[in-house]
Amino acid sequence: xxxxxxxxxxxxxxxxxxxxxxxxxxxxxxxxxxxxxxxxxxxxxxxxxxxxxxxxxxxxxxxxxxxxxxxxxxxxxxxxxxxxxxxxxxxxxxxxxxxxxxxxxxxxxxxxxxxxxxxxxxxxxxxxxxxxxxxxxxxxxxxxxxxxxxxxxxxxxxxxxxxxxxxxxxxxxxxxxxxxxxxxxxxxxxxxxxxxxxxxxxxxxxxxxxxxxxxxxxxxxxxxxx
Amino acid sequence: xxxxxxxxxxxxxxxxxxxxxxxxxxxxxxxxxxxxxxxxxxxxxxxxxxxxxxxxxxxxxxxxxxxxxxxxxxxxxxxxxxxxxxxxxxxxxxxxxxxxxxxxxxxxxxxxxxxxxxxxxxxxxxxxxxxxxxxxxxxxxxxxxxxxxxxxxxxxxxxxxxxxxxxxxxxxxxxxxxxxxxxxxxxxxxxxxxxxxxxxxxxxxxxxxxxxxxxxxxxxxxxxxxxxxxxxxxxxxxxxxxxxxxxxxxxxxxxxxxxxxxxxxxxxxxxxxxxxxxxxxxxxxxxxxxxxxxxxxxxxxxxxxxxxxxxxxxxxxxxxxxxxxxxxxxxxxxxxxxxxxxxxxxxxxxxxxxx
Numbered sequence: 001x002x003x004x005x006x007x008x009x010x011x012x013x014x015x016x017x018x019x020x021x022x023x024x025x026x027x028x029x030x031x032x033x034x035x036x037x038x039x040x041x042x043x044x045x046x047x048x049x050x051x052x053x054x055x056x057x058x059x060x061x062x063x064x065x066x067x068x069x070x071x072x073x074x075x076x077x078x079x080x081x082x083x084x085x086x087x088x089x090x091x092x093x094x095x096x097x098x099x100x101x102x103x104x105x106x107x108x109x110x111x112x113x114x115x116x117x118x119x120x121x122x123x124x125x126x127x128x129x130x131x132x133x134x135x136x137x138x139x140x141x142x143x144x145x146x147x148x149x150x151x152x153x154x155x156x157x158x159x160x161x162x163x164x165x166x167x168x169x170x171x172x173x174x175x176x177x178x179x180x181x182x183x184x185x186x187x188x189x190x191x192x193x194x195x196x197x198x199x200x201x202x203x204x205x206x207x208x209x210x211x212x213x214x215x216x217x218x219x220x221x222x223x224x225x226x
Numbered sequence: 227x228x229x230x231x232x233x234x235x236x237x238x239x240x241x242x243x244x245x246x247x248x249x250x251x252x253x254x255x256x257x258x259x260x261x262x263x264x265x266x267x268x269x270x271x272x273x274x275x276x277x278x279x280x281x282x283x284x285x286x287x288x289x290x291x292x293x294x295x296x297x298x299x300x301x302x303x304x305x306x307x308x309x310x311x312x313x314x315x316x317x318x319x320x321x322x323x324x325x326x327x328x329x330x331x332x333x334x335x336x337x338x339x340x341x342x343x344x345x346x347x348x349x350x351x352x353x354x355x356x357x358x359x360x361x362x363x364x365x366x367x368x369x370x371x372x373x374x375x376x377x378x379x380x381x382x383x384x385x386x387x388x389x390x391x392x393x394x395x396x397x398x399x400x401x402x403x404x405x406x407x408x409x410x411x412x413x414x415x416x417x418x419x420x421x422x423x424x425x426x427x428x429x430x431x432x433x434x435x436x437x438x439x440x441x442x443x444x445x446x447x448x449x450x451x452x453x454x455x456x457x458x459x460x461x462x463x464x465x466x467x468x469x470x471x472x473x474x475x476x477x478x479x480x481x482x483x484x485x486x487x488x489x490x491x492x493x494x495x496x497x498x499x500x501x502x503x504x505x506x507x508x509x510x511x512x513x514x515x516x517x518x519x520x521x522x523x524x525x526x527x528x529x530x531x532x533x534x535x536x537x538x539x540x541x542x543x544x545x546x547x548x549x550x551x552x553x554x555x556x557x558x559x560x561x562x563x564x565x566x567x568x569x570x571x572x573x574x575x576x577x578x579x580x581x
Binding site: 011013014017018020021055082087103104105106107108153155183184185186187188189190191194195198216217218 | 366369370372373375376377378379380381383384385394395397398404405408409412425426443444448450451471474475478479482541544
């Protein structure tokens with residue numbers, strides 16, 4: 001069953017590349033260009049996830065979202081906004097959004113978030129994550145590669161866990177910052193890059209098959225290269 | 227000399243002149259009006275005049291003194307509205323332009339001055355507001371085109387199959403620049419909102435020592451590539467009332483600067499001390515230092531150190547933001563530097579009545 005995603009976006013170019021990226025994932029798409037249209041389509045209730053821009057002609061994204069939730073709408077909503085400060089993120093989530101992405105965003109990140117929101121059942125995370133001969137035990141906090149135990153600091157462990165849980169897909173620096181450091185602002189450091197470099201050292205250096213990957217313009221991923 | 231003192235002095239002079247006039251009038255009455263007096267009579271008249279003069283001086287001292295004191299008090303009363311006006315005008319800066327002078331209905335001259343002053347403040351307030359609105363709108367409007375640019379480039383990078391490695395690197399580098407631009411726009415809108423009083427802190431009891439330890443962990447990692455040694459000398463327990471996210475932002479910004487602007491193989495020494503109700507974090511590093519003339523400017527917006535212009539890192543807004551955050555917490559951020567040694571101190575009141 002294809003996941004159906006409604007994009008609410010008045011900027012044609014923006015809608016175009018979001019649609020293109022989501023189509024590549026095999027999602028079925030709908031498009032609404034203003035607040036009224038969005039609310040109408042939403043209330044028909046045929047979509048699994050909504051990507052909602054805050055700045056819209058007619059009622060803006062926040063009021064569309066509030067009305068939709070007041071009328072009992074339950075579809076998960078990813079709010080996209082040109083504003084990006086912590087308070088606005090909180091306002092968006094308070095209005096009933098399930099996730100929030102400030103503009104400009106990493107497109108791959110938007111796809112990852114939409115996919116995560118679309119999972120009807122909570123992630124069936126097994127206690128041990130595995131990619132190739134790398135395993136991460138979330139309970140025992142143990143990482144092994146090829147049977148050998150690799151020592152990681154708590155931060156490195158959380159980083160590896162986050163990247164492994166993201167599947168093969170690359171995650172943006174800000175998403176990593178949010179998930180691993182709980183920073184909701186761009187600290188303007190190369191903290192993520194330095195940590196990934198260390199992680200790569202520990203996990204890949206003595207192995208032929210490299211699992212930590214840099215995806216240019218997007219971010220980082222842990223996956224089997226084959 | 228104050229206006230009040232000068233007015234009182236003039237008033238005193240006027241009173242003395244009055245007394246002098248009275249003396250002259252008496253002299254005229256008693257002596258000059260009697261040209262045909264005999265010598266004896268003249269002597270009597272002079273003696274009478276001296277008596278009268280003596281009495282007059284005695285009698286006029288209290289009124290003159292009362293007059294002087296009264297004048298002193300009177301000028302104070304008359305000038306008080308002016309002083310109030312000056313006090314308010316002194317306090318007035320871009321953040322308090324909304325304040326107005328109270329109306330002085332009883333004194334029309336002062337009332338007019340207050341009105342003129344208020345109108346001027348209102349005009350200033352309006353222009354500041356327009357500049358803020360403009361910057362805020364500009365930063366909002368910039369984000370959508372930036373998002374489109376970034377999204378389309380990322381799409382190209384993903385879908386154009388026959389790109390050479392060099393072309394890929396080029397697009398990736400362009401994306402990096404877009405991210406940098408977006409960050410500057412973000413920081414600008416942060417500061418504009420801060421100026422406009424639109425940002426609120428989410429205050430809660432925050433264990434500053436924990437945040438500092440956490441910061442040190444990241445600092446050690448950040449410092450490794452440059453071979454810089456990071457150490458935490460003391461770390462007193464200090465619970466402060468603060469916004470956790472914002473304080474972490476300040477800490478990371480400070481430590482990141484201390485590592486970035488450092489000599490290869492240098493050090494960063496951090497110490498958190500809690501003394502006399504104040505938590506004080508000192509970051510000492512072997513940075514190149516700034517000339518005296520530049521030190522006061524590090525918190526200025528878009529300030530970059532000498533020779534730093536061409537660098538690609540940072541926007542020159544980080545420290546301004548950090549300082550704003552500290553000020554809103556009722557704390558301070560100080561910067562001292564000498565060649566080869568830079569100290570940044572962050573002070574914050576310790577939360578009372580909590581543990």
